[in-house]
Amino acid sequence: MLKLEKVTTGYDAKAILNDISFTLEKGDFLGVIGPNGSGKTTLLRVMSKILPPWKGKVTLEGRRLDEIKYMELAKRMAVVPQRMPEPFFSYSVRDFILLGRTPYLRRFQLLESEEDLRVVQEVMEETDTLGLEERNLEDLSGGERQRTIIAQALAQEPEILLLDEPTSHLDIGHQVEILDLVRKLNREKKVMVIMLLHDLNLASEYCDRLILLKEGSIFKTGTPEEVLTYEIIEEVYNALVIVHKNPLSSKPHILLVPKELRHEKLS
Amino acid sequence: MERKVGKWMGRLILLALILMAVSLLALSLGPARIPLSNIFHPQEIESIILFKIRLPRIILGLVVGAALAVAGVIFQGMFRNPLVEPYTLGISGGAALGVSLAVIAGFRMLPLAGFLGALGAISLVYFIARRQGILRISMLLLTGVMISFIASAIILLIMSLAHEHQLHGILFWIMGSLEETNPSLIKLVSLIILIAIAISFLFSRALNVLSLGEEEALHLGVNIERTKRTLFILGSLMAGAAVSVSGIIGFVGLLVPHFMRLLVGPDHRILLPTSCLAGGIFLIASDTIARTVISPLEIPVGVITGILGGSLFIYFLTKRTLKLGK
Secondary structure, eight states, rough: OOOEEHHHHHHHHTEEEEEEEEETTTTOOOOOOTTSSSSSHHHHHHHSSOOOSSSEEETTTTTTTTOOOHHHHHHHEEEESSOOOOOSSSOHHHHHHGGGGGGOOTTTTTTTTTTHHHHHHHOOOOOOTTTTTSSSSGGGGHHHHHHHHHHHHHHHSSSSEEOOOOOTTTOOHHHHHHHHHHHHHHHHOOEEEEOOSSHHHHEEEEEEEEEEETTTTEEEEOOOHHHHOOOHHHHHOOOEEEEEOOOOOOOEEEEEEEEHHHHHHHO | OOOHHHHEEEEEEEHHHHHHHHHHHHOOOOOOOHHHHHSSSSHHHHHIIIIIIHHHHHHHHHHHHHHHHHHHHHHHHHHOOTTGGGGGTTTHHHHHHHHHHHHHHHHHOHHHHHHHHHHHHHHHHHHHEEEEEEEOHHHHHHHHHHHHHHHHHHHHHHHHHHHHHHHHHHHHHOOOOOOOOOOHHHHHHHHHHHHHHHHHHHHHHHHHHHHHOHHHHTTTOOOOHHHHHHHHHHHHHHHHHHHHHHOOOHHHHHHHHHHHHHOOSSSHHHHHHHHHHHHHHHHHHHHHHHTTTTSOOOOOHHHHHIIHHHHHHHHHHTTOOOOOOO
């Protein structure tokens, strides 16, 4: 159980997040949405012990994050950054994914064990990266890159997966591929997923629950149907939209309304 | 994994063989040529040349070259910057300043002065770059470069005021040389360097993780502050010890890491040990050229490492086999 209680935090003297509280259970699939600068990435950083809370607390199974060592936390929680970290020199896909086993290696243990290799083999099958193993990171396409980053995170065998806009540089085919993969992990392995997303339609389609941030506070939280209404979107994003339903999934689907059409059609 | 380790062992054995060959050649070559066949059964005079003059120099070349190369790998990896070398951080500037002051003051133990100067400069850099328990990498680099500039300005000032014989002493040290005949000094420096290198090997996997970026390393459970601090101290210590006996020998710490990445790839678990051997090979070979090419005169070894290393480097760069990060 991951719990945030009245968390306020930010950088230097500037508070970015104010009074954030929510609780997540094993197997939850949460989407965090909100306009640029609303504090999504800061939320991810305070949940992964990169940024300490100024007020309030973040707890994992009742223990505050600052009482949990990075090494232990890394066995339970994996973070998928928005972009491929740029290693200073080119790694092969396999070596990069193997680094995900770092928290399981004893201090000063230089070589990975049989068990580490077995786990890595498994996550490479799962993420369909086996065919890439000898390729260099910089030679991968956007979708391959994203699968490789996720594979590294899965090699940590986490109970909690935090993803920072995993689809932002991908075409729709790869967006669906990545999110299907994340959903499969969530459904089959009961991995708790927390995903920051820009795209409201993807958030609607894949997340069981949404948190909508506005200027560092939770504006609305609930199911996609509860959060993604045209009134709320207009107020938070300052954009006029029409909310429809996906005919197959019945999830809300958002359509944009360009400015020049507003008066003609809607008045 | 086993295949990889096997390949790594192959590379290490290859480099070890090259090291032996270069060392034998260095023993044999010089103003007095000693045929290879005599090395194992030397006559009396030859025995003095071999064991009192050439062997200490080869050992010094090995440890100094290894120290500079390993420190280069460590600093390039932790700073994620391909142009960093041990001297960028003020180690050489501090050492040269220490030696210059010692020469002016008439203090005879120049290596000690150099070592203290290097430690002084590097501590200054360290404490300026540290804030609230966090070692800021970019700050470390910028401060190091600035401290180097300040040190060389002060050295110029000292040189402009120095007497001619003092000037000669300072210049001679700055040019760098492996000519050091005090066996206990060589032993002490070798001991410091070997211990520092051995400990740094234990951090080779942490260096792999750190080269992904600091935040990524934290997500993978690495205690980055402790790792950065330890690596910085180890790198400074080995480079400082090397500089204090040999003076300033450039390029080894910059070039050898790049050549080794070309040969064995970016994994620090093999990069560190191979760079250690290759640094020794490169410096012993350069020094042998420096003392034989216009024998009996000697060229400063830094001239050879610069010309040889720099041209090879440009050659590989234009061949596009060498990549300098992104």
